[in-house]
Each structure stands twice: as structure tokens, then as C-alpha cells.
Amino acid sequence: MITAVALGAGIGAGFSGRAGGVSTAPYASLNLGGAVGDDPAAVTGNRHRAAAALGTDAARTVWMRQVHGADVAHVTGPGPELPPVDAVVTDRPGVTLAVLVADCAPVLLADAAAGVVGAAHSGRPGTAAGVVPALLDAMTGLGADPARVTAAIGPAACGGCYEVPAAMRDEVAAAVPGSAATTRRGTPALDLRAGIAGQLARAGVTGVSVDPRCTLEDPGLFSYRRDGLTGRFAGFVWLREDAR
Template sequence: MIAPVRLGAGIGAAFTGRSGGVSAGPYGSLNLGGAVGDAPAAVAANRRRAAAALDIDPARTVWMRQVHGADVAVVDAPGEGLEVDAVATAVPGLALAVLVADCAPVLLADPVAGVVGAAHSGRPGTAAGVVPALLDRMAGLGADPARVRAAVGPAACGGCYEVPAALRDEVAAVVPEARAETRRGTPALDIRAGIAAQLARAGVTDVSVDPRCTLESDDLFSYRRDGTTGRFAGFVWLAEDAG
């Protein structure tokens, strides 16, 4: 299942789901994560399937080695293994991918400047400000936050993402909007609300938030729900004729 996202003319963007791949067992079936224990051949086949569904070149994709930080890389060539949690590019046809299974995938684009970015924003990354850091690097490529369109993808919702009270207070001290309670009234975090607030403070007004909760949807991978599991992805790219 692929969920397209509209981020403006000349911009391609989408969030993948769990179905439509070849992986088996806890990784079934469209696992795109290469470091979760799945068979490498299955992951490669799944990545080719996702690329075909998106009409992008699987050989021109940037895959991060996400480390729950706030470092950002500006990239101009495909590859895998950058130890960062956000990437940006102004190169047409170069797809940026972010892998998740409860954390929020965030896709950003300035269609006028021809700049796109992708971020992995979980609890640590949101508290550290990975999305504002990505916006800063995109601005260095000519993007204007007032023109940027943002899509925050599926993630663990505030009603499900239970954390210790001290941890909630730690995150809320820097991102107050992330403070939440579960449906049982226990301390929780709403990461997507925190990210949306960070975007607003940075001057981004065009923000869409996918309402799906990874813990509640069988169509999505969830580490907190399942433990051993796969990863779905957010993709964003400039069309080849955008340059």
C-alpha cells in the first residue's frame, strides 16, 4: 500500500505501508529496513517494488543509518549508511528515504526553490530538534520556510505512546506540545503534535499530518507493538524535469 502525498508541483512524495512485498514472518511483507534481521534479498526486492510503484529509480535513493539524533546531511548522490537522521537535496531524480516503525517520518519540500528534505523524528530526535535543523540546512540551499510544504507521516499516537512521567517531562520541557496522556490517563508523548509545533515556530504554515497510528494499524509496522518487525518508509524527491 502506497499513500501519495501532495507537496507541490514537481515534487514526488509518499509513505509506504506493510503490504505488497516479499518478506515473510514478522517482516511481512513490504519491509524496507535493511538492518532489522530480514533477508537482504527480500529487502532488496521490496525496495525495487516500492520504487516501481513510485516510478523512481531504486539505484538513485539515499538511505540513512538513523541514529536518533539531529544531524543533517546535504546529499547529491545515492547511497546508504550515512549516520544522520535527516537529509536534504536539490538534485532532481534523487529520492530521499526515511525508515520508521513508530517514529515520525517527516517530508519537506520547497517547490519554488527546488529543495526537498526527509527526517526521522522520534522521541530523541524531536527533543533534539531534527526537523528545525533540517529546515535550516534546506534554507542554505535556497528554501524559504514560508514556502515549505510539510507532511508528517504515520507514527505512534499520543493515546498509545506511553512513557515514564520523567521522560515525558524531559521532552515537554523543550517541546511542550508533545505532552500527552494515554487513553488510560498515563503519561504519554504526542510526537506529531510536537513536530507540527516546531514547524509552525519555524514559519512553515502548510503542514499535513497523517492521522494513522502505527500501534493501532495492522497496515503499518510498529516496533513498540511487535518487537521484531520491519520498517515502512517515507520518500520525497524532485522530478527529473524540476531542475
């Protein structure tokens, strides 16, 4: 159900899959997205199951209203309702940050020494707008040091599958060097994870891990491009309460 990620002492992090939940097709089964048409009771049940698997408190999980932008919110808990944002940051132990995806890249950042973590939804528009660098800037404002930050880029549409028009590829690549790619059929494409890794490297982050799974190719993950009407999996990151 959860693939754990190591981001440093006192940091919890991981990515969910689509198995182990209660939702029925086309959301089967661990759909965590509340705005895709699934039964709200099933989504709530799935979120509690994910929290139990993580060892966190579902009531202290922050979910974003993602809009493919670059705005960041500093949060101290799950309420009040956030404005639309695509990245969140916290320095409060026990508060879990969640990012929903189904082809876009979920990005988790942590500075264990500073006690600051962040999560970003980095799709094509958000990557081009610089949502991950914006999140890193917000973390720096809370005492993080890019040289200490560790990052995990989760499953996403790979460069061999994420076909786009040539003009779009060139436009994104101009803003995000390293993101241009070619599909296995020889058509223009984007590799968002490569572009995000480059953004992090240019900002001074050296500890970057990349989950190699492609959402379009892996049936254990939700993919909007593959299936259309479908669920969402999530990335999670939090400061453990016993770490301070």
C-alpha cells in the same frame, strides 16, 4: 502499497505500508529496513517494488543509517555511504530521499520554488534534539524559505498509545512544547506529531499535513512497540526530473 502526499508542483512524496512485498513473517511483507534481521535479498526486492510503485529509480534512492540524533546530510546521490544521520536534504532532481520508521515520525519537507527537499527521522530523542528544525535550517541554506515550505508528517505512534514515564514526558515537553499527552488509560504519553507540527509552526512553516494513522493501532503499518521484531515502512520525497 504507497500513500501519495501532495507537497507542491514538481515534488513527489509518499509513505509506504506493509503490504505488497516479498518478506515473510515477522517482516511480512514490504519490509524496507535493511538492519532488522530480514533476508537482504527480500529487502532489496521490496525496495525495488516500492520504487516501481513510486515511479522512481531504486538505484538513486538515499537510505540513512539512523541513530536518533539531529545531524543532517546534504546529498547529491546514493553514494558514498553516509555517516550516521537522521535527516537528509537534496537539490538534485531524480534523487529520492527515504526515511525508515516503525513508530517514530517520518517527516518530509519541500520548497518547490527553490527546488529543495528533505526527509527526517523524528523519534523521541531526535524530536527533542530538534532534527526537524535542523533539517529546515539546512534547506534554508540551499535557498528554501520556511514560508514556502510544505511538510508532511507521516504515520507514527499516537499520543493515545505512546506511553512513557512521567519524567520523560516532562523532559521532552520542556524541549518540544505541545508534545505532552495522556494515553487513553490516563497515563503519561507523548504526541510526537503534535510536537513536530509545533516546531514547524514556530519556524514559519504553515503548510503542514499530518497523517492521522497510528502505527500501534493500524495493522497495515509496522510497529516496533506493538510487535518487537518487525519490519520498517518508509517516507519518500524527491524532486521530479521533469519539473526543471
